[in-house]
Amino acid sequence: MTSESSRITGLRAWLETRLRLSEGLKLAEKKEVPIHKHSVWYYMGGIALMLLLVQFASGILLMVYYIPGIESAHACILKINSQVDFGWFFRSLHSWGANFLILVLFAHLFSCYFMKAYRKPREITWISGLLLLGISMAFGFTGYLLPWDDVSFFATKIGLDIASKMPVIGEHLASLLRGGDAIGQATLSRFFMIHVAALPVLLLALLGGHLLLVQVHGMSEPESFKKLETEKKSYEKFFPNFLLKDVLVWLLALNALAALVTLSPWGIGPEADPFGPAPLGIKPEWYFLAEFQFLKLVPAKLGPLEGELAGIAFMLLFALGLVAAPFYDKGDSKLKSRIATIYGVLLLLGMIIFTVWGAFS
């Protein structure tokens, strides 16, 4: 044995005694991924994980130059965009990455939904996933204000106005987030703190639980696969086979993202002027557009109720179907399974139609 390889063996034994790596490896080796025509959707969670790492890394780099003050924020972003080496790249990566992440999360959510992956024993995996999506959207909302340009300022104003119409807690929540009656320094400080401290802590804690549960329960199998005879079912090992493919998909996704980031760098508008007029046709980010467009259609008064309040209450109730799905469709009734699928199709179609409508109106 050469001295080099004996040193490596020694290091491995040292780590093994302390970290018990072979236990983790045994667990990974036991895990198998079913092979069927919907297997491609198993990559979505992994892509989301990779994009999250990109968000953390690029976000930390942006924090080196960003100062969360209404006098400094916009100037910092201009400096990052034009003077800091590769600043434009990492800022664009962070902004495009956030949009990419939310898109992938929706794909992950609906693929899990239609594969009925929310059923026993994965109810908590599912609920933790819904919370992770909520947190990711909150990242998007709070991050949007940080450049302090006119579009981000007025889109946040609209967002907070809508949030204030939420039943019971709306007004308190909006005022807590704003830090008063108007958007100003207090709002920027709060959004910054939520974006770089509160949400990351919440997200990491929940994500730890989500990934642990995925390891504990293994990959779910769609009904059509479960019904197959044992000899017709095929699986592949998670480690190393599926993981290697995972890494390949990550590289492809990362390349697509890098191409977008370079060919279409994220821009910045003029500095926010709280006393100026809102730019024409101001809209929230695409992932809030469906709700925004839906509310535009609701009349000001619906009987005794204020239109916006009724509209928001309706959307909240409709979205609650996602929380209820694992407890309603437990896999013991064909009718319930079909109703759950129809609900999912209606929700997905509704979101797509209202988002596209919102984008072009």
Ligand code: HEM
């Ligand atoms: C930051 C956000 C998230 C990350 C990083 C993440 C990551 C992952 C990963 C790596 C897996 C295993 C591979 C896979 O099935 O794709 C997984 C599985 C799962 N995720 Fe997520 N996820 C996130 C959000 C969500 C959301 C929004 C939902 C839906 C509400 C969800 C529900 C599930 C379920 C039910 C499984 C088990 C799937 C199965 O066993 O087939 N996750 N997640």
